[in-house]
Amino acid sequence: MTDAPAFTDIRLPKEPRAIALVLHGGAETGTAPVDARSLSWRRGRVLTRHLAPALKADGIGLMMLRYRVKGWNARPGALPDPVPDARWALDEIRRLHDLPVVIVGHSMGARTAVAVADDPSVRGVVALAPWFPKDEPVDALAGKVLHAAHGRSDRITSAKATIRYVERAGVVTKEATFVDMGPVGHYLLRQSRLWNLVATRAVRETLLDL
Numbered sequence: 001m002t003d004a005p006a007f008t009d010i011r012l013p014k015e016p017r018a019i020a021l022v023l024h025g026g027a028e029t030g031t032a033p034v035d036a037r038s039l040s041w042r043r044g045r046v047l048t049r050h051l052a053p054a055l056k057a058d059g060i061g062l063m064m065l066r067y068r069v070k071g072w073n074a075r076p077g078a079l080p081d082p083v084p085d086a087r088w089a090l091d092e093i094r095r096l097h098d099l100p101v102v103i104v105g106h107s108m109g110a111r112t113a114v115a116v117a118d119d120p121s122v123r124g125v126v127a128l129a130p131w132f133p134k135d136e137p138v139d140a141l142a143g144k145v146l147h148a149a150h151g152r153s154d155r156i157t158s159a160k161a162t163i164r165y166v167e168r169a170g171v172v173t174k175e176a177t178f179v180d181m182g183p184v185g186h187y188l189l190r191q192s193r194l195w196n197l198v199a200t201r202a203v204r205e206t207l208l209d210l
Helices: 039-057 082-096 108-115 159-169 192-206
Strands: 006-011 018-023 060-066 101-106 122-128 145-150 175-180
Touching: 006 039, 018 039, 018 082, 018 108, 039 060, 039 101, 039 192, 060 082, 082 101, 082 108, 101 108, 101 192, 108 122, 122 192, 145 159, 145 192, 159 175, 175 192
Parallel strands: 018 060, 018 101, 101 122, 122 145, 145 175
Antiparallel strands: 006 060
């Protein structure tokens, strides 16, 4: 296990007006550290790189978090491992920039995002091919925005589960939307340009009132 979470990719305009925090995916269990061989982390870096030009042009910076370990690792009486890492990242963003935040999460990163969405800096969550198990809590999204997108050919996480989650979240959120990405899978590879466009639009829409 590494000593602490860290930002591995920071792409900021000269005077940012908001920050998009990118949370990469992971696994249900696993205590191996996230390192340069981690495919989930590498996919997160690619996503960050692709989103950066358009968002930076809008004055939105990007900061990507690397978790300490690869797994969610749910344990009785303890927070899942990525959740305190994401809390740390939000505290650091507030300390360094004190700006509104949109969290962009892929897979486990989206599950982590909705767990920490109650942070006062967070305006909303953009969930890409999210991992939302049945009965995943929605309370942290109260008053926030949720934009989710999922492909129907995903065999790792469930588009139907995402639709159900968005419906439940709609009771407490300011706004909750779902985009059907069509017959694409989990890893944001097929139709990557479309994934990037959907994510960019969702970040912008979350920050419309800035």
